[in-house]
Amino acid sequence: MKAIEIIQKELKLVDFPIPEPGPGEVLIKVKATAINRADLMQKNGLYPPPPGASQIMGLECSGVIEKIGSNVSLRREGEEVCALLSGGGYAEYVTCPEEQVIPVPKGLDWISSASIPEVYATCWLNLFMEANLKAGEKVVFHAGASGIGTAGIQLCSNFGCESFVTAGSQEKIDFCTNLGASGGSIRGGKIFDDIDEWSPDGVNIILDPVGGKYLEDNLKVLALEGRLVIIGLMGGAKADLNLGHLMIKRQKIIGSTIRARSIAAKGFVMKELENKVWPLFDKGHLKPIIHAVFDLEETEKAHQLIEENKNIGKVVLKVG
């Protein structure tokens, strides 16, 4: 099969053997895959795949189940599915534990179906499971026009919550408010003053891919019993923390990644998506936000687009 290999930080389409599904795994003939920031880090040697994962990049895909391994009970050959992968998506075939695979939402094409597993799993896990988001609460998404941001805004609207974004341009802010965000602020300006003005009593949850640079200000605009979920370190890892503020405000700082979690944990999230989120795609209440589609051999170009922060929503790779 054809797949993308990282050769001295360059991306080449080369031949690989088709992988064999092990016990509890399925083999998926990939129709489309999508790009995540973790892939860019992996390309640059900064994010080695977890033990046992494919060396090939790609954390999500859509496709058809071509073959099932032994002890597979949830899935069957021929099913049209989405998958949350621990790697291997930039390829014509990929294997994956059956728990991480669910049917595609009704009426969504391969491109759309490939764009949703990672961002919706990340948002569901962090907003609803880790941070225990409840109807009526207020959420801030830094990098609001990202795949995660655009998924998060829509989840908030659908579950009775308000959201506010920070992003790199007015165009991105406008896109987010059209999508359902109550407001936004341009990075480089007084974003925390604007958050404070949007919600003078503080916000309940912040989903933050920035980290160190924002920590102190994030905690300041967080409400009593607010939750700050750190999902990235684009602004560095080191920060000064005032535990007195954290205690008096009864706040939580939650560190979170999804990739290295157990199969059972990922399976639980996917089951939640199937039951609670996929029906919202079926009804048209949620829509995939796709910035651009490239062929697999154009992966380098697709990465560059994300590297330059030009995208609103996801960048997808069409396979085969």
Place this chain on the structure above:
Amino acid sequence: MKAIEIIQKELKLVDFPIPEPGPGEVLIKVKATAINRADLMQKNGLYPPPPGASQIMGLECSGVIEKIGSNVSLRREGEEVCALLSGGGYAEYVTCPEEQVIPVPKGLDWISSASIPEVYATCWLNLFMEANLKAGEKVVFHAGASGIGTAGIQLCSNFGCESFVTAGSQEKIDFCTNLGASGGSIRGGKIFDDIDEWSPDGVNIILDPVGGKYLEDNLKVLALEGRLVIIGLMGGAKADLNLGHLMIKRQKIIGSTIRARSIAAKGFVMKELENKVWPLFDKGHLKPIIHAVFDLEETEKAHQLIEENKNIGKVVLKVG
């Protein structure tokens, strides 16, 4: 009525009017009250009572309900009760929302009953509700011989968890291990190396009254998906935080206090204690740990004992 007043940082027994129970409140004739570190801070002007709370110190008591206010439905006159107070316990009478009052455990005397509300509410709230402690997990208590530590050790044993303590002397460590802790380490020594040796895969929860000074080491000995609950700042509020570590380990830092929480929140904790913890006192599976008992007029002496870190468990004040 007689009550303790702070007059220029000295404690005097003086006359106060008996308070009137408002709507939803009960008036308790206090039989005993107990000392908490927050009282020492309040005495020194470092911990002003929350809005609406009594200016008199004292966060817990045992006693008899003397009178009920309007709209009281859960409690009745003459009941023998324990209460979690937002202040006012160092007195012959105190008023309190009925939600924060539950019957004394069977067979416990007034002294014992006064020693348990605050430490068991704190442990239940932070271990089970905030940090979601589950059977089989491992917990570290810094200041393990304190009221909170000695309550926490016993809760761990009763709910299928192991615990490890740090404390100021071998005598305190021995007391804790006799009470059910699996091990301990003397403060000033290599406590974090000892924790690491006790649980090489990390510990699941740390209940920490120290704060800044311990933060980095606490996170190092915390397991994957571990929870650090900050309940005090005896080692300062400021700390350096490495968010990369927090993310990779998927850890949580939780700031927590109980005093300023809503009546409903405190009521929920007390209901949990009544249903899940008080029966363990009834059966003799839990025992109050009382270091010393003083008369109300000796409050100054009682405070000094705690200030000097000499106590193992609670220091109680007998009233009337």
